[in-house]
Amino acid sequence: MALLELTDVTASYGPIRALHGVTAYVDEGSIVALLGANGAGKTTTLRAISGVVRTGGRITFNGRDITNNKPAEVTRLGIAHVPEGRGTLAQLTVSENLRMGAYIRSDGNGVKRDLDRVMGYFPWIRDRRNQVAALLSGGEQQMLAIARALMLKPKLLLLDEPSLGLAPIVVREIFRIVEAINREQNLTVFIVEQNAALALQVARRAYVMEVGRIVLEGPSQELALDESVRKSYLGY
Amino acid sequence: MLLASVSFAQSLAQQVVSGIASGAIYASLALALVLIYRAMDVANFAQGEMAMFATFIAYTLITQFHLAFFAAFALTVVIAFAGGFAIERVMIRPFEGSSVLTLVIVTLGLFSIVNGLAGLIWGYVFKTFSGPFSSNSIQFGGVYIGIQDLGVIAVTLVVLSVVFLLFRFTKLGLAMRAASLYPESSRLLGVRTSRMLALGWGLSASVGAVSGMMIAPIIYLDPNMMQPILLFAFAAAVLGGIESPLGAVVGGVLVGVLLALVGTYLPGGQNLRTPFALLVIVAVLLFRPAGLFGRIEAKRV
Numbered sequence: 414m415a416l417l418e419l420t421d422v423t424a425s426y427g428p429i430r431a432l433h434g435v436t437a438y439v440d441e442g443s444i445v446a447l448l449g450a451n452g453a454g455k456t457t458t459l460r461a462i463s464g465v466v467r468t469g470g471r472i473t474f475n476g477r478d479i480t481n482n483k484p485a486e487v488t489r490l491g492i493a494h495v496p497e498g499r500g501t502l503a504q505l506t507v508s509e510n511l512r513m514g515a516y517i518r519s520d521g522n523g524v525k526r527d528l529d530r531v532m533g534y535f536p537w538i539r540d541r542r543n544q545v546a547a548l549l550s551g552g553e554q555q556m557l558a559i560a561r562a563l564m565l566k567p568k569l570l571l572l573d574e575p576s577l578g579l580a581p582i583v584v585r586e587i588f589r590i591v592e593a594i595n596r597e598q599n600l601t602v603f604i605v606e607q608n609a610a611l612a613l614q615v616a617r618r619a620y621v622m623e624v625g626r627i628v629l630e631g632p633s634q635e636l637a638l639d640e641s642v643r644k645s646y647l648g649y
Numbered sequence: 650m651l652l653a654s655v656s657f658a659q660s661l662a663q664q665v666v667s668g669i670a671s672g673a674i675y676a677s678l679a680l681a682l683v684l685i686y687r688a689m690d691v692a693n694f695a696q697g698e699m700a701m702f703a704t705f706i707a708y709t710l711i712t713q714f715h716l717a718f719f720a721a722f723a724l725t726v727v728i729a730f731a732g733g734f735a736i737e738r739v740m741i742r743p744f745e746g747s748s749v750l751t752l753v754i755v756t757l758g759l760f761s762i763v764n765g766l767a768g769l770i771w772g773y774v775f776k777t778f779s780g781p782f783s784s785n786s787i788q789f790g791g792v793y794i795g796i797q798d799l800g801v802i803a804v805t806l807v808v809l810s811v812v813f814l815l816f817r818f819t820k821l822g823l824a825m826r827a828a829s830l831y832p833e834s835s836r837l838l839g840v841r842t843s844r845m846l847a848l849g850w851g852l853s854a855s856v857g858a859v860s861g862m863m864i865a866p867i868i869y870l871d872p873n874m875m876q877p878i879l880l881f882a883f884a885a886a887v888l889g890g891i892e893s894p895l896g897a898v899v900g901g902v903l904v905g906v907l908l909a910l911v912g913t914y915l916p917g918g919q920n921l922r923t924p925f926a927l928l929v930i931v932a933v934l935l936f937r938p939a940g941l942f943g944r945i946e947a948k949r950v
Contacts (some may be wrong), residue, residue, distance in 0.1 A: 460733060488839035500834035502827050512820070518840035565838070593690050 414476075416441040417462070417602050418570055420469035424454075424461050431457040433625040434470065439569070444595050444602040446612035447621035448646055455605040456497050458622070459571045462603075463487050463494040474569065491516055494571040500551070503547035507538060508544050510557055514564030524564070526586035530532065530598075531560045534590050552583035559587070569592075572604040576611065584608065588615050593601045609646035614639045621646070662792045664909045671799035671867075671881075672905020673805035678882035679813065679889065679897035684853040687892050688829035688920040689741075690844050690943025691752040692883070695853035696857050697875030699736070703729040703770050703858035704765050704865045704874075710779055712944075722862055726855045733854025735845040745843065761791035767872040780866025801863045808859050809898055812852070816894070819821065824848060877923060884926040887933050899941060904929060 415438035424432040432454050439445045447455050461468040464484045472480045479487055488494075492515075502510050511531070515524045532539050535556050541549070550558060555575050562570055572591070576584040593604050593613045606612035613619055613633040621629040621642060629636065636642050678700060685693045693699075703725050710721035736759065742756055782800035786793040814824035828835045828845035836842055858881075863873060868874055886906045889896025904926065911925050912918040933940055 465836070484836040485839050485841045488837060494837045496834065496837060500831070502831050502834060504829060505823075505832055509823055509827075512823060513835070513838050513840075516820070516824055517710070561838070612916060 414441060414580045414589075415439060416472045416475060416513055417603065418471075419458070419462070420471040420473075420548055422458070422468050422472060424457050424466045424468045426457075426466070428587040429572075431466075431625055432461065432468070435461075435625070435627055435642060437630070439621050440512050440617075441601055442595075442599050443586075443617045444592070444615055446609075446616035447603065447605045447622060448607070448609045448642075449611060450645075451607070452624075453622040454625040455622055456573055459494060459496075459603070459605055462571060463492060476512060488565065491565070491568035492571065493565045493567035493569070495558045495562050495573060495575070497573040497577070499554050499558040501546050501549075501558060502520055503545070505546060506543050507546055507549070507557060508542040510561050511538075511564050514561035515566075518564075518566065523566070527566055534563075534594060535560050546578065552579050552587070555583075555587055556590070557580060559591070563598075563600075568601060570600055570602045570604060574605050574607060576606060577609045584611065594648050609617060609642065610637075613647075659792050660913070663794065664913050665813040665906055666792075666794050667798050668906035668909030669902055670795070670801045671909060672885070672902035673802050674860045674863045674897045674916075675878065675885045675905055676901025677808060677856050677863070677882045678878060679901045680809065680886035680894055681860070682858035682882055682886045683854040683891060683894050683897040684849055684856070684887075686886070687894075688849045689752060691749055691756065692754070692891075693759075693853070693934045694756045694879075696853070698760050698763040698767070698872075699729070699733065699854050700857035700861035700878075701724075701872060701875040702767050703732070703854065704778065704861035705872075707858075707862050708771075708865075708870055711779075718779075722859075724779075725858055725862065727773055729858035730851040731877030732851075734851035737850035741777075741846070741850065744845065745846075762873050764840060766922070771872070773872060775869040775871045777866035778862075778870040780863075782866070797866070804859065804863060808856060808950055812894070813857060815852075816833070817869070825852075827917055880923060881905075881926050884929040885931050886940075888921065888940055890940030892944075893942035894938065895940030896940055 417439040418436050419437045422432055422435045425432065435458055447453050447458060457466060460466045462472055464482045464487045467481055474490060474492060479490065502513060512530060518524055538560060546554065546557060563642065575587050588611055591602060594600050597643070604612060604616065613636060616633045618631065619633050619636050620627050621636070629639065629642065681696050682692060685691065706728055707721045710716045710724060712728060716724065730946040740755060740759060744751055757829050780797065782797040785799055816826055824840050825845050825848060828840050828842040829849065832842045860878065864878055865874065881904055882901070882933060886897050889898070889900030889901060906927060908922045913917035914923050915921055
């Protein structure tokens, strides 16, 4: 069953329409990628899901209609959104960032357990807990953003371009961890990327967007072989 | 000659202590301003009037309902919180996301409403507001220090500590900080930022109320009493760095001491206090716009 379903979703910024009817689904337990060039509407799609922009059409999560729910409510249903630019709470410490990740939870012991689990994936965090997040490198901030999202104990993780501005070696490390988390925690991931080659390696299925529409979809292996995807996004 | 210098040192010490006491009051109001500024990027021009109104409520509780000072004090802090919360819900919320100028005008409107309402209810005749502290002095090594000054400093320290503990050690305080600094990220973490803003207004009104109840026994109680104090609080907040709560407190004490010295040692100094406060604002904005504790942030555009 699809955990997340978008049916004919539209969104506008003022008079400019950013999404012209996006239909897509994300299966429980899978990693699904949303590819496309700058300005294709990938980020807006994620923002529509978490309720940051108002939308038309229908979005369901776990069988429940969440269209135009407020971000604070969507979060409470178990959707963690790592936004474009990582959303680092820069003036707060690393540990405060993680505590804010668990803000909606009241199960203190569960939060402690998850903190240990998260530090298992990102061991460097333990020594730098009390540092102000602004002092972290870009890659570390991206990892902290993912760690913070995990503290929510989400059912679905929305990742907006985790590779942005990072060195290839760091990006590979982040994708390796995301894959491990998906496998070991059975966490469903919907990931927006411009780096199509890498995204297609980790994702089971993928969508390709162009100017507010889905133009192509299918299993990652098939898309990786598709001539137009190769030319436009993989560059060979 | 020696005698004169000893007595000068004593008078200086007395003025410094008394300046710290006034400064503690400016610090409370400055902190109230900073709490709202951090959340909205707007100076709440009605902050002083809200404090004045709260002080009138304390006055009524004491004179009409015969409450003891500190009972009235505690109750007023609670009422001010509810009032600040309600003001945000009714007057600010409809303008959330509006431009800074719009919000400035809203707070100016709030200023007139609260001022007029206080005049309507309690009138414009000056009233005596008796504080809890004796007007006697105690002597430390030849220096006379007012019990009132010490009391004001102690009360302010308690209030500031409570605010500090709230922000530093509680989940609510952490969420309020996150919501005011990073509203968009906080919403994605499940924080109801609009409610946090209302709580911020409540807290700010409570802290401001303390400044009103501490200053009223020193000056008189009347609807316009907080206007010079608000100016001093602005000077304190700007000096400390308008986004820094610690800066507001340090700035408040520095401005308090500075104005006490100006008032005592400059000829005609009592009348020079307001111009000096303005001078502090202008000097800081010219030479160190971020203040003592503010950071200059690079903004990505």
